[in-house]
Amino acid sequence: MSLRPLRAFRLESLVEREDMSIIVQKYGGSSVADAEKMLHVAKRIAKTRAKGHDVVVVVSAPGDTTDDLIAMAKKITELPDEREMDVLLATGEQQSIALLAIALKSMGCDAVSFTGPQVGIVTDDTHMKARILRVGDRTIREALRKGKVVIVAGFQGMNAEREITTLGRGGSDLTAVAVAAAIQADVCEFYKDVDGVFTANPNLVPNARKLKSVSYDEMLEMASAGAQVLNSRSVEFAKNYEIKIHVRSTFNEKEGTIVMKETKTMEKIVVSGVTYNKNEAKITVRAVPDRPGVAAILFSEMGKAGVNVDMIIQNIGEHGKSDISFTVDRSELKKAMLKVRKVAGDLKAGDVVADEGIAKVSVVGVGMRSHSGIAAQMFKSLAAEKVNIQMISTSEIKISVIVDEKDVAKAVKALHRKFKLDKVR
Ligand code: ASP
Numbered sequence: 001m002s003l004r005p006l007r008a009f010r011l012e013s014l015v016e017r018e019d020m021s022i023i024v025q026k027y028g029g030s031s032v033a034d035a036e037k038m039l040h041v042a043k044r045i046a047k048t049r050a051k052g053h054d055v056v057v058v059v060s061a062p063g064d065t066t067d068d069l070i071a072m073a074k075k076i077t078e079l080p081d082e083r084e085m086d087v088l089l090a091t092g093e094q095q096s097i098a099l100l101a102i103a104l105k106s107m108g109c110d111a112v113s114f115t116g117p118q119v120g121i122v123t124d125d126t127h128m129k130a131r132i133l134r135v136g137d138r139t140i141r142e143a144l145r146k147g148k149v150v151i152v153a154g155f156q157g158m159n160a161e162r163e164i165t166t167l168g169r170g171g172s173d174l175t176a177v178a179v180a181a182a183i184q185a186d187v188c189e190f191y192k193d194v195d196g197v198f199t200a201n202p203n204l205v206p207n208a209r210k211l212k213s214v215s216y217d218e219m220l221e222m223a224s225a226g227a228q229v230l231n232s233r234s235v236e237f238a239k240n241y242e243i244k245i246h247v248r249s250t251f252n253e254k255e256g257t258i259v260m261k262e263t264k265t266m267e268k269i270v271v272s273g274v275t276y277n278k279n280e281a282k283i284t285v286r287a288v289p290d291r292p293g294v295a296a297i298l299f300s301e302m303g304k305a306g307v308n309v310d311m312i313i314q315n316i317g318e319h320g321k322s323d324i325s326f327t328v329d330r331s332e333l334k335k336a337m338l339k340v341r342k343v344a345g346d347l348k349a350g351d352v353v354a355d356e357g358i359a360k361v362s363v364v365g366v367g368m369r370s371h372s373g374i375a376a377q378m379f380k381s382l383a384a385e386k387v388n389i390q391m392i393s394t395s396e397i398k399i400s401v402i403v404d405e406k407d408v409a410k411a412v413k414a415l416h417r418k419f420k421l422d423k424v425r
């Protein structure tokens with residue numbers, strides 16, 4: 001990663017203009033799904049460029065292209081070769097960059113498209129979920145210097161053997177942040193179909209408020225708690241390189257939400273948001289022998305099977321037996337159950353039960369570090385709504401509970417009210 005504080009030379013710098021910046025803009029697949037949307041995005045980009053900024057655009061594959069490509073390969077064979085899958089999936093983003101460059105040029109805005117490998121995005125060898133090792137900045141800087149808008153394909157790179165790799169689903173976000181770091185961009189803007197990051201899902205809580213700013217850590221906790229705004233890996237990357245992220249709408253020019261380093265003002269706000277996640281399921285193993293090493297066996301088997309375990313509780317043992325419950329991604333429930341049944345059998349434990357009718361509700365805020373009693377307030381307000389808590393977990397800046405799925409709306413609304421999230425502070 002080249003992190004020289006060198007800025008591209010701009011012709012426009014001869015004319016005094018204010019606030020000229022290097023801006024990376026990221027557009028998702030839905031915003032380039034058809035010609036009309038593509039032209040809308042192009043107009044947006046051209047407008048930013050006309051203000052004199054250096055603009056680098058990172059874009060995902062149009063609409064459902066990636067899903068469609070995966071489906072095509074799976075029609076041929078259940079487990080397609082991963083190296084070739086990367087060659088296939090990378091074509092999605094290559095369509096977007098070319099079409100977007102065509103759109104920009106048709107408007108008289110000079111642009112150039114590049115694939116990931118062309119701009120020197122070098123990754124490790126893990127096909128279909130490669131990690132970025134390096135991002136070159138020369139190609140991008142040279143094109144910027146010529147006054148072009150640079151359009152880079154998200155989600156793809158190449159390994160040391162020059163084979164095409166992809167970064168895992170949703171990986172274009174990561175490309176955008178990595179490119180922003182490499183060229184020392186002033187901001188990495190994520191264009192979304194929402195106005196920014198909200199105190200709660202506005203579809204559920206009508207008076208939810210758009211947040212002016214959140215810290216990287218809050219954004220990460222919100223993402224793991226179910227807020228589907230940004231890919232977690234990209235927020236981690238942004239945090240490590242202190243890249244300022246601006247989450248904003250494709251459809252209007254309002255200021256969105258800035259994701260940035262924590263500030264003193266942020267610490268004063270105890271709870272910044274309430275999130276929920278309906279994509280988890282609970283597994284309970286009953287009557288597990290209560291002796292050392294049992295949890296180690298169970299959860300190392302989950303790890304080996306590649307199952308992500310989120311929350312865990314173990315009841316106090318009685319008669320030498322105890323119950324263990326934990327949550328996994330719903331999409332991994334089947335795989336997990338097969339393993340758990342086997343382990344339970346080996347351990348001579350009791351029944352194994354799965355429950356898909358659960359959800360996780362969380363409150364997140366950096367101010368929790370310095371304020372106590374938030375958990376109690378949260379539990380009280382859930383109790384007042386007669387929402388039963390099945391499991392609890394906490395981090396420094398987050399409290400999560402597992403509740404019945406049908407209680408989600410009630411719980412989120414109650415907590416939003418309790419922590420006065422509709423009020424600007
Ligand atoms: N096109 C890829 C996907 O659908 C990458 C992305 O959209 O960020 O996962």
Ligand code: MG
Nearest residue numbers: 029060061066
């Ligand atoms: Mg996509």
